[in-house]
Amino acid sequence: MIVCHCARIRSSDIHAAVAWMRAADPHGLITPGKVYRALGKRPECGGCVSLFVDVLRADENTGVPPVLRGLRSPAKRRMK
Template identity: 65%
Template structure:
């Protein structure tokens, strides 16, 4: 399925880029901008951004690396959880 019509980027392109980025650097934060860059493209109109991010979220490799989780103490109603 085409996700970004301006750049002809498919859902498979996005998922492959996320997998490749995670394999290349297990501790990187993967953002839509980095995915566009990995695909050699630039965002155009931004109309696809919500679908683009939704597609990225389908990848098991997207999560924040464990080394970067919980870096700051929790405050307020989430403290202690």
């Protein structure tokens, strides 16, 4: 499926970039900006960004790596 006509990005391009990024750094966070840069592209008109993010979110490799989950613990409440 074509995601961006301006930059000629297909959903398969996004999935391939995510797979490459995950293989290169299994613990890294994958963001839309990093995927655009990995593809050597950038959003031009911005009309594709919401669809781009939807495709990115649907990819099973874009989640937060298990080693990074739960690092942020809830702040302890101070008793006065």
